[in-house]
Amino acid sequence: MTTIEAPPPVKERTKPAPTPRRPRRVRALTGEEWLSLVGSALASLALVTIGYEHILDFSGTLGFLICLYLTFMVVYAVVLSVSTPRPIVVERLVTVTLWLAAAVVLFALGTTLVYTFLKGWGALVHTNFFTHDMSGVAPTAPLTQGGIFHAIVGTVIEVGIAVVISVPLGIATAVYMMEVGGKGSRLVRTVVESMTALPEILAGLFVYVVLIVEFGMAKSGLAASIAMAVTMVPIIARAGEVALRVVPGGLREASQALGATHWKTVWKIVLPSARAGLGTAVILAIARGIGETAVVLITSGASSFLTFNPTGVPMNSLPLYIYTAYTTHESNAITRAFGAASVLLIMVLGLFVVMRVLLRERKSR
Amino acid sequence: MTITARPPAVPRQTTAQLQPSDRIFHWGARTIGMLVLCVTGAIGLFLGYQSIPTLRHYGLSFFTTATWQPELDKIGIAAVLVGTVEVALVALVVSFPLALMFALFISHYAPRRMKSWLVTMVDLMAAVPSIIYGLWGFFLLQPQAINLARWMSEYLGFIPIFHVDSDPGAAVWQQSRYTSSAFVAGLTVAMMTIPLACAVMRAVFDQAPIGEREAATALGGTRFGVARTVVLPFAKGGIIGGTMLALGRALGETAAVLIIVSPDFIIKDRILEAGTQTTSALIASNFGNATKSQLSALLTAGFVLFLITIVVNMVAATVIRRSRSGATSDI
Numbered sequence: 001m002t003t004i005e006a007p008p009p010v011k012e013r014t015k016p017a018p019t020p021r022r023p024r025r026v027r028a029l030t031g032e033e034w035l036s037l038v039g040s041a042l043a044s045l046a047l048v049t050i051g052y053e054h055i056l057d058f059s060g061t062l063g064f065l066i067c068l069y070l071t072f073m074v075v076y077a078v079v080l081s082v083s084t085p086r087p088i089v090v091e092r093l094v095t096v097t098l099w100l101a102a103a104v105v106l107f108a109l110g111t112t113l114v115y116t117f118l119k120g121w122g123a124l125v126h127t128n129f130f131t132h133d134m135s136g137v138a139p140t141a142p143l144t145q146g147g148i149f150h151a152i153v154g155t156v157i158e159v160g161i162a163v164v165i166s167v168p169l170g171i172a173t174a175v176y177m178m179e180v181g182g183k184g185s186r187l188v189r190t191v192v193e194s195m196t197a198l199p200e201i202l203a204g205l206f207v208y209v210v211l212i213v214e215f216g217m218a219k220s221g222l223a224a225s226i227a228m229a230v231t232m233v234p235i236i237a238r239a240g241e242v243a244l245r246v247v248p249g250g251l252r253e254a255s256q257a258l259g260a261t262h263w264k265t266v267w268k269i270v271l272p273s274a275r276a277g278l279g280t281a282v283i284l285a286i287a288r289g290i291g292e293t294a295v296v297l298i299t300s301g302a303s304s305f306l307t308f309n310p311t312g313v314p315m316n317s318l319p320l321y322i323y324t325a326y327t328t329h330e331s332n333a334i335t336r337a338f339g340a341a342s343v344l345l346i347m348v349l350g351l352f353v354v355m356r357v358l359l360r361e362r363k364s365r
Numbered sequence: 366m367t368i369t370a371r372p373p374a375v376p377r378q379t380t381a382q383l384q385p386s387d388r389i390f391h392w393g394a395r396t397i398g399m400l401v402l403c404v405t406g407a408i409g410l411f412l413g414y415q416s417i418p419t420l421r422h423y424g425l426s427f428f429t430t431a432t433w434q435p436e437l438d439k440i441g442i443a444a445v446l447v448g449t450v451e452v453a454l455v456a457l458v459v460s461f462p463l464a465l466m467f468a469l470f471i472s473h474y475a476p477r478r479m480k481s482w483l484v485t486m487v488d489l490m491a492a493v494p495s496i497i498y499g500l501w502g503f504f505l506l507q508p509q510a511i512n513l514a515r516w517m518s519e520y521l522g523f524i525p526i527f528h529v530d531s532d533p534g535a536a537v538w539q540q541s542r543y544t545s546s547a548f549v550a551g552l553t554v555a556m557m558t559i560p561l562a563c564a565v566m567r568a569v570f571d572q573a574p575i576g577e578r579e580a581a582t583a584l585g586g587t588r589f590g591v592a593r594t595v596v597l598p599f600a601k602g603g604i605i606g607g608t609m610l611a612l613g614r615a616l617g618e619t620a621a622v623l624i625i626v627s628p629d630f631i632i633k634d635r636i637l638e639a640g641t642q643t644t645s646a647l648i649a650s651n652f653g654n655a656t657k658s659q660l661s662a663l664l665t666a667g668f669v670l671f672l673i674t675i676v677v678n679m680v681a682a683t684v685i686r687r688s689r690s691g692a693t694s695d696i
Contacts (some may be wrong), residue, residue, distance in 0.1 A: 062513045091587035098474050101466035102483070105559060109490045112501045112556070119504070169401055176398035180391050188398045194678040195405045197610060198671075199617020201645040205667050206408045208652065209415065209660065230408070233401055262383070263390035284492065291494025293620035294649055319496045319620070326500065326624060341497045348492050356485060 032083075037096075040076040047071055069100065116341045123339030130343075135305035139325065139333035148340045150306040151321040154221060155347075157310050158300065158317055159289050161225035162232055166289075167282055169229075170236025171271075174281075177237065178244040179266050189241075195234040203230040204298035212299065219301035221315035227295045235285040243277025244270060279358045283351050290347055293319035318344045409671055416665035418658070427665065431632045433647065435659045442666050444630045448547060448641040449670070452622060453615035455551020455636060460558040460615075461608055467559070468566035473592055484567070491560035499621035502553030507625070510552055511543040514637040518543075529638045545627040547641040553621045558611035565610060565685060569603025570596055606685030613677040617670060619645040644670040 048068045073093060080089040122143055123129050129147040137146030173192065177185050207227035211217040247270050255265040301314030302324045318340050325337035383391065420427060423440060430441020471483045515538060518529040531542040573596040581591040622643050628650065629640030648663050655663055
């Protein structure tokens with residue numbers, strides 16, 4: 001019989017006092033990298049400040065920033081190439097450029113939002129701006145007279161009708177393309193996809209000539225709604241199809257394996273699962289519809305009075321109000337235009353808050 | 366215990382026949398799909414049909430005449446087509462690099478917790494009404510951009526497209542020669558095309574195969590190295606498609622262009638100089654007091670715009686679809 005030898009006793013090693021181990025922050029810049037970044041930025045700023053206006057005699061903020069960027073790239077590349085190999089120099093330069101590009105885009109978006117509110121503030125502080133209409137108010141009238149209540153009402157009514165028309169059509173088209181399929185669906189998909197970017201002016205022109213010129217319909221909110229719906233249906237159908245596509249195929253198969261009909265599967269399983277995505281599609285379409293200017297310019301007619309009647313009489317809306325106020329070139333009218341633009345932006349921002357909530361719901365499910 | 370005999374296995378009859386409810390459902394969905402197809406398709410057919418009298422009356426000169434003088438019976442879209450393309454190209458030249466870089470930033474460079482916020486910002490940017498960008502472009506951007514335009518015409522003026530008929534070195538430079546130009550309009554339209562192109566590109570960048578990305582990283586690639594060797598080649602279709610989608614949008618943009626440009630009906634390649642006109646702005650500013658024949662001429666201009674944008678969009682959609690994979694995702 002073999003004997004099992006006991007393993008030699010392990011010597012107890014004296015461990016060094018454990019240093020507290022903290023997880024290293026990945027991707028954070030080291031001290032040296034920070035120094036080279038900030039140093040190059042300061043160096044190029046100093047260089048351009050002296051060179052731009054004093055030596056080379058350029059002017060303008062935009063040109064200054066472009067020169068600053070180019071100088072910074074050169075300085076930073078030189079500084080980095082002293083201590084790091086080429087791929088890392090390229091990586092650092094690209095990273096800085098991408099951060100700057102993002103900053104430029106976000107800055108442009110930010111200035112759009114802030115500038116609109118700043119310029120419109122003079123009109124927004126008066127309550128009559130929200131409760132009165134512009135009937136009998138001249139463009140030059142002080143801001144304490146008149147308001148955009150008629151345009152807000154017009155936008156809400158027009159977009160409301162357009163939603164009632166386009167949401168069922170758009171979602172049914174998405175269901176047709178994604179769930180039913182068949183020979184025609186590919187053609188429908190091609191046409192719908194290319195129609196999402198149909199210039200809105202053409203939708204407006206189509207409705208103008210067919211309904212208003214040929215059939216003698218009055219310029220009205222309804223005509224604008226129909227034209228709006230023409231542009232909104234493809235957006236809902238296309239984004240809705242994407243929303244239906246991400247519904248797992250297993251859910252459909254499970255439902256059918258349990259004996260549900262196709263209609264039951266779509267109605268009880270697919271559409272509820274895609275609820276958040278479909279909601280997002282509808283909101284994107286509404287956001288697009290609210291801001292359509294060319295459509296309302298052609299089809300609805302700019303009125304200055306309040307009306308709740310979408311047929312027969314011209315109906316103003318926010319984009320159209322902004323445009324007509326702008327064309328007067330009167331400073332008070334332009335302040336009102338920016339005020340109306342602020343209201344329009346608040347509506348769009350409100351839609352986006354709703355969309356974020358919808359998306360969060362989707363994520364938590 | 367007794368063992369009961371099993372009933373003999375009989376193959377179950379399977380039918381391909383649909384339930385009545387399903388038949389109604391399929392029929393209804395197909396009808397609505399066809400209805401949407403007809404209405405949207407009708408726009409093209411209608412515009413084409415309406416432009417027949419104009420094309421018969423003016424013939425080919427409709428495409429070569431620059432002026433729009435209905436009272437002299439001299440109507441043509443040469444100038445507006447050139448203007449449309451100029452504005453769209455300026456928008457594209459500005460928006461392509463910015464959209465590409467922003468999309469790459471969102472998908473690969475931005476801190477992870479910023480990502481969904483940035484995606485929402487892009488969506489928001491796409492949803493800001495074009496008329497608001499128009500006001501922004503006219504009141505805020507233009508006073509800045511004309512400095513850049515003056516600088517470009519001063520130092521690059523030997524290139525014909527940057528030339529401006531004005532003395533850039535004059536003591537008081539003629540600002541009005543640089544405002545309301547295709548350049549400023551294009552910069553403004555770029556604000557609308559950036560989010561559109563960026564959204565498409567970002568979606569495709571996110572789909573870049575994770576295995577290949579990790580492999581490239583494991584081989585020692587930097588983030589840019591991974592992007593250059595894996596992500597960008599994979600996303601080529603999405604980049605081209607997104608850019609063309611943006612081009613389609615830029616060609617048809619109305620409100621912002623209407624606010625910024627001052628109408629001018631001559632064929633000019635000087636994009637920095639005041640005055641140009643685009644097809645959609647022409648339609649928007651002339652439909653109101655148009656007679657029957659002028660309306661037909663406007664519809665013909667619209668038809669040309671329609672054909673251009675539809676071709677651009679269809680190519681874009683095809684290119685994007687090719688670069689996409691999988692009809693459904695699985696559990």
